[in-house]
Amino acid sequence: MTLTVRGYKSDVTVTIVVDAQGVITDMTVDASGEDGGLGRKCEKESWIRQFIGKTAPFALTGVAAEGQQAVDAVSYATITSQAVIDAVNTLLNAEQQ
Secondary structure, eight states, X not given: OEEEEEOSSSXXXXXXXXXXXXXXXXXXXXXXXXXXXXXXXXXXXXXXXXXXXXXXOEEETTTOOTTXXXXXXXXXXXXXXXXXXXXXXXXXXXXXX
């Protein structure tokens, strides 16, 4: 499943693969239009790993409520990080419908 959302400077495309239980098994982020040292870090496997093996809802660490999976934002790229989280939550919600 793929969704394109607005990041800080550009569109960000998020693709996820889920298993039958709605758990994310694979994920890619195309943030190539974002700043190289900031928003593009959302493309890195080390950041994406926070989503693998989990299901929605996701929220940024520090604002995650009970029952939400906390995701650490990329430093100085909170808008792009939030855009990815929003896309993942939207895709997983659509999958459950």
